[in-house]
Amino acid sequence: MMDHERVVLLVGSPKGLKAGSSVRLGRAITDGLEEAGWHCDAFHLHAAVRTEDTMSELLASMDAADLVVLSTPLYVDSLPAPVIHALVGIAAHRAGANDADVPRFLSIVNCGFVEPWQNAGAQRMLQQFCSQARFESVGSLSLGATGTMNRKVRKAFKLVVKALREDILVPESVYELMKGRVIPRSLYILGGNMTWKRQAKANGVRDQLKAQPYKRA
């Protein structure tokens, strides 16, 4: 077994640890590590920041971790507010860490647009976090289309798991495999707009989709 055997999964979606794209993508990495004998603790950041006790539990788990995996959605071109809140707490805690204690950090950001590169700003914020909190950033994966995985993306995730198990850098080929749209743009716009209409119809508000409740007089 490798030295790196404890991984902490941080899920940044309000949907938490049971459902949603963020936990699915995060588990795609940590499940692969657990198969190799790693121990995984998972935390829902929205829940963790609610009390000092839950945040302390998260920090204690991170103190023992060799690798942290953050999987989060993009909200308004950035990280969701509770994720920022948690990262501020983690960075403050890490300010007192031993110089030799530099755990690895992998981030996974998914957005509701079809272009994965719309996550770039949030990924740069996470680089800042790693620098300030003294984590070694080993990679940052970016997915569009709410984390839809095609054959190339699934292959990329397998390569990431392999690299983490072997304690080597995430290979550049991963980013090549993940850089494009997984769905053609025009199809995504058409399908997305149809989905909004269908969901609104199911809720009985199809004719109110363009409502302007705050319109100025």
Add this chain to the structure above:
Amino acid sequence: MDRKALILDGRIGEDMVAEQTLELAETWLRDRNWNVTTLRLCELDIAPCIGCFGCWIKTPGECVIDDAGREVARNIVGSDLVVYLTPIQFGGYSYELKKALDRSISIISPFFRKVKGEVHHKKRYARYPNVAALGWSKRRVDHEDDIFENLVRRNAINMHVPKTAVSILGPEDADARGRRIEWTLGEVAR
């Protein structure tokens, strides 16, 4: 003409820079006959966005959570200028300001459109306010300015902001800071 400015004060706890910046911004705007509303976000009851999209497909245009987050969104739409005051956290907004902005997606449409080769959301309203973003941090960090400016620019695309101005307030003296604040407001408070 009654021009309305909304100041979203995203400070985290006690913050002398926030206090000085707020006072300078309010004074500058009121001296020019702006009707100013200031919301100190850390003192308001605003739950984080739960990512349900209910504000688009259940109660279109209004968040399903009935708290002060709705008032923030209503005030944004009702303003000609929105001023962000925020300590910079990892190059982005404070979590207090971000919480309010996450809850404000109700003011745009869920429907997608193409903008310069990318997918973004359509407008819900005919007009949206300009944005002045005033950020600061205790110590300057490489690339932070660029990340912050880029975030404001990206938000402007998705939130249909006609014009933005951004300043990062450093450890300069109060006079220099005042000049930067005046320049920033002057760029978008027309």
